Amino acid sequence: MVLVLALGDLHVPHRAADLPPKFKSMLVPGKIQHIICTGNLCIKEIHDYLKTICPDLHIVRGEFDEDARYPDTKTLTIGQFKLGLCHGHQVIPWGDLDSLAMLQRQLDVDILVTGHTHQFTAYKHEGGVVINPGSATGACSSINQDVNPSFVLMDIDGLRVVVYVYELIDGEVKVDKIDFKKASTSTSAP
Amino acid sequence: MIADDDEKWLAAATAAVKQNAFYMQRAIDSNNLKDALKFSAQMLGELRTSKLSPHKYYELYIRASDELRSLEMFFRDETARGCSIAELYELVQHAGNILPRLYLLCTIGSVYIKSKDVAAKDILKDLVEMCRAVQHPLRGLFLRSYLAQVTRDKLPSIGSELEGDTETHMDALEFVLQNFTEMNKLWVRMQHQGPTREKEKREKERNELRDLVGKNLHILGQLEGVDLVVYRDTVLPRILEQVVNCKDELAQCYLMDCIIQVFPDDFHLQTLDVLLGACPQLQPSVDIKTVLSGLMERLSNYAASSVEALPNFLQVDAFSKLNHAIGKVVEAQVDLPASSSVTLYLFLLKFTLHVHSDRLDYVDQVLGSCVSQLSATGKLCDDKASKQIVAFLSAPLEKFNDVVTILKLTNYPRVMEYLDHDTNKAMAIIIIQSILKNDTRIATADEVDALFELIKGLIKDFDGLTDNDEIDEEDFQEEQNSVARLVHFLYNDDPEEMPKIIFRIRKHILTGGPKRLPLTIPPLVFSALKLIRRMRGGDENPFGDDTSTPQKILQLLTETVEVLADASASELALRLYLQCAQAANDCELETVAYEFFTKAYLLYEEEISDSKAQVTALRLIIGTLQRMRVFNVENRDILTHKATGYSAKLLKKPDQCRAVYECAHLYWAEEGENLKDGERVVLCLKRAQKIADAVQKMANASRGASSTGSVSLYVELLNKYLYFLEKGNPQVTGETIQSLAELIRSETKKAESGAGTFITSTLRYMEFQRQQEDGGMSEKYQKIKMEWFE
Numbered sequence: 001m002v003l004v005l006a007l008g009d010l011h012v013p014h015r016a017a018d019l020p021p022k023f024k025s026m027l028v029p030g031k032i033q034h035i036i037c038t039g040n041l042c043i044k045e046i047h048d049y050l051k052t053i054c055p056d057l058h059i060v061r062g063e064f065d066e067d068a069r070y071p072d073t074k075t076l077t078i079g080q081f082k083l084g085l086c087h088g089h090q091v092i093p094w095g096d097l098d099s100l101a102m103l104q105r106q107l108d109v110d111i112l113v114t115g116h117t118h119q120f121t122a123y124k125h126e127g128g129v130v131i132n133p134g135s136a137t138g139a140c141s142s143i144n145q146d147v148n149p150s151f152v153l154m155d156i157d158g159l160r161v162v163v164y165v166y167e168l169i170d171g172e173v174k175v176d177k178i179d180f181k182k183a184s185t186s187t188s189a190p
Numbered sequence: 191m192i193a194d195d196d197e198k199w200l201a202a203a204t205a206a207v208k209q210n211a212f213y214m215q216r217a218i219d220s221n222n223l224k225d226a227l228k229f230s231a232q233m234l235g236e237l238r239t240s241k242l243s244p245h246k247y248y249e250l251y252i253r254a255s256d257e258l259r260s261l262e263m264f265f266r267d268e269t270a271r272g273c274s275i276a277e278l279y280e281l282v283q284h285a286g287n288i289l290p291r292l293y294l295l296c297t298i299g300s301v302y303i304k305s306k307d308v309a310a311k312d313i314l315k316d317l318v319e320m321c322r323a324v325q326h327p328l329r330g331l332f333l334r335s336y337l338a339q340v341t342r343d344k345l346p347s348i349g350s351e352l353e354g355d356t357e358t359h360m361d362a363l364e365f366v367l368q369n370f371t372e373m374n375k376l377w378v379r380m381q382h383q384g385p386t387r388e389k390e391k392r393e394k395e396r397n398e399l400r401d402l403v404g405k406n407l408h409i410l411g412q413l414e415g416v417d418l419v420v421y422r423d424t425v426l427p428r429i430l431e432q433v434v435n436c437k438d439e440l441a442q443c444y445l446m447d448c449i450i451q452v453f454p455d456d457f458h459l460q461t462l463d464v465l466l467g468a469c470p471q472l473q474p475s476v477d478i479k480t481v482l483s484g485l486m487e488r489l490s491n492y493a494a495s496s497v498e499a500l501p502n503f504l505q506v507d508a509f510s511k512l513n514h515a516i517g518k519v520v521e522a523q524v525d526l527p528a529s530s531s532v533t534l535y536l537f538l539l540k541f542t543l544h545v546h547s548d549r550l551d552y553v554d555q556v557l558g559s560c561v562s563q564l565s566a567t568g569k570l571c572d573d574k575a576s577k578q579i580v581a582f583l584s585a586p587l588e589k590f591n592d593v594v595t596i597l598k599l600t601n602y603p604r605v606m607e608y609l610d611h612d613t614n615k616a617m618a619i620i621i622i623q624s625i626l627k628n629d630t631r632i633a634t635a636d637e638v639d640a641l642f643e644l645i646k647g648l649i650k651d652f653d654g655l656t657d658n659d660e661i662d663e664e665d666f667q668e669e670q671n672s673v674a675r676l677v678h679f680l681y682n683d684d685p686e687e688m689p690k691i692i693f694r695i696r697k698h699i700l701t702g703g704p705k706r707l708p709l710t711i712p713p714l715v716f717s718a719l720k721l722i723r724r725m726r727g728g729d730e731n732p733f734g735d736d737t738s739t740p741q742k743i744l745q746l747l748t749e750t751v752e753v754l755a756d757a758s759a760s761e762l763a764l765r766l767y768l769q770c771a772q773a774a775n776d777c778e779l780e781t782v783a784y785e786f787f788t789k790a791y792l793l794y795e796e797e798i799s800d801s802k803a804q805v806t807a808l809r810l811i812i813g814t815l816q817r818m819r820v821f822n823v824e825n826r827d828i829l830t831h832k833a834t835g836y837s838a839k840l841l842k843k844p845d846q847c848r849a850v851y852e853c854a855h856l857y858w859a860e861e862g863e864n865l866k867d868g869e870r871v872v873l874c875l876k877r878a879q880k881i882a883d884a885v886q887k888m889a890n891a892s893r894g895a896s897s898t899g900s901v902s903l904y905v906e907l908l909n910k911y912l913y914f915l916e917k918g919n920p921q922v923t924g925e926t927i928q929s930l931a932e933l934i935r936s937e938t939k940k941a942e943s944g945a946g947t948f949i950t951s952t953l954r955y956m957e958f959q960r961q962q963e964d965g966g967m968s969e970k971y972q973k974i975k976m977e978w979f980e
Contacts, residue, residue: 011716012675013671013674013675013677013678013713014674014712014713014716015678015713015716016678017626017675017676017678017679018626018675043667043671044664044667045668045671063765063806063810064712064765089809089810089813090809092809092812092813092816092852092855093813093816093817093855094813094816094817098913098916099913101955102906102909102910102913105909105948105951105952105955106902106905106906106909106948106951108947108948108951126954126955126958126959127951127955140716140719140720140723142719142769142772142773142776142817143817145723
């Protein structure tokens, strides 16, 4: 059982002052093995904060990130899964599922984690699974007006990944979960 | 060595005491009065020594007074057996030396009182007067201490069985007061004994003895009949008289504190002016602030623990008395360092916050008094004083946890004026932290103004000077990021008030200068965009204020982002222009949206020269433009044409290729048939392919070097064709796709392409789509004839 925290689009301090206190109290150091971040932190303080939750931190560059050295895309392997990470402002049209599928084919990953729309999504297509953890601070977006703060926790266990999505709705944290399984270890197709 | 001698003498004296006590006890056991008296006198003779330090003398005294207890019991038994007390009283006075004589007298005196044969008052008076005979400070102090100790349970005090009438109470009172006065005189006299160079040693010794004197006050506190009236009319004035007149710093300091600790708080409340009135009369070297702070702390706790007492505070006007007293002290002690006077005000402030937390005017008064005091000294360079002021200013913050309340204190910013620059900024950060931590909302434009006045040390450069090298870059960023976070708490749901808030924030932030603007303008812009979107969502108010239309606010934003562009934050400015354009789009403001795009394009052309930055900026332009719906055909064409032009002119060919094929999306939007231009889409893709061809040519020529990139480009293009095929673009034919696929195949045969997995997954996808059961998709895919599958 490997826990992977996926979050992004915090936009601190441009669009939000900080993560919601209820989220902060849940994100306790030492419980999570990896963090993958879709970008747009935007400042070093957030980077440092994420590092305290888990030292294995992977970040890709959002268009407002202060640190220009984050890469545009990143791939990594966790257990049996290959994960791809990309903020998403590079994929046109923004939020378009077919364009994202193309990126996924190009990166050759089972799970593509992407952001930019500030809208949580998790769906399966021919090439694998696309997950968008939304905005962890509920920052506003030009694409999506009605943003609830959200983040995703993936539990990777063998060929199965359970995706837990945590959303802050009207002051309460609501959790939902989705199961994905991959067929075998050899190809990246489900 | 002196210390060793001390030990030696004590040992010798103790041995003598023990020995005499032994014989005395033997005499007592055999009812031998004469011998008992003889040996007890001898024993007490050891206390006549001058050789011991106060500490050692105390040990001796304890031993001796312990032994006297059995003597006292013996006396009692004797009188019970019929011996006349008066006779005994007479008898003990035959002791040779005065000190033992007096100790014995006190002992028998206490038995005498208990017998009630003579009025207690007479005996007490007798004893307290006779002790005058011993004027040696150390010996006198212990003697009188013994007197107090041995008479204690014979006085009508709280909990004792001795009741009495008022007269008895007053007699007891008089006795204790007198004993106290004499003891204090002796104690003070110790200060002047011996050479000046041993002053410190003497003070240390005196300190060891202070509780002997203080004990009397404790006894007073326990006496029956010492109610408020008696305390106010007799006890306090007498004590204070002695305290003031003794003119001794050590005594004054200790005794004032004693008074405050011993007597009940409501007594202090009711005699506040008397107590405070004594303060200016004390020696200048007395640490008044400790005394006053002790008093204020006790009163604060009193208020905190008993709600019924609170009206009393108002009734006696405790606040103004304390305020006034502090003013007088500060006035009188000209050399008082700033940190000390601030500390005094700090305690007064804490008192006020505890006792009168609903009276903001009182709090403001204290701040005002502090300002007057500081205006005499000018701006502080003193670290200690600065720390105290920060504590002073933080106290109301911590008490109220609501910066909005703080904003109502007119004197608060005036106190801040006296901080040096760094401390001022530190205080501003503390204020911001309070807002962030307590989720405080600042909801009116005027409150925004007041707040920015408090934090102005962070907002702009100090007095026209720039900070330059003095400030650490990281610290500066953190500071400004705090200000940025703050913006999100300056918020009001009211669509009339919020634009005013935006305008005010902008006014303040723009004074920040080029270093600050890139950090502070973005949150302002986003806050304004949020407002605009909400306005759009709400009802249209045709009679609304002119300043509060989305258009006006967007106009404001244009001017604001321009400032950023001038501050050489071009990439950021471009991004903000695009964000504004999207907002304008959502408000159906075509001209405004076009204006923003123009500005963004101009920035791109003139300011963004780094190739990597250009790639990202262009991608953002294309992505934003792709979502615009507000433009008419002409405008859309112009902007799209420009974007495609920029794409073709990027430095690196692979970047060109990608940007150009992304432009294809500009000609195809899902909503609205008139936004779908199939031909132009294909033109774009073909143009991109030409660029990819050029890349491939270069790669083939320089065999091996970066040849992987180009085949990937073809595969990307293939995927794009498939995208538009699926969307139903009639211009995307099976043949186009086929030929591209063949091209890929032949290129990969020539050399290692590195795009292997991409090709595989694309082909797999194509096959998957072909097999789709819903006819539409597979129909499209059937058009592609691909006999080969790897």
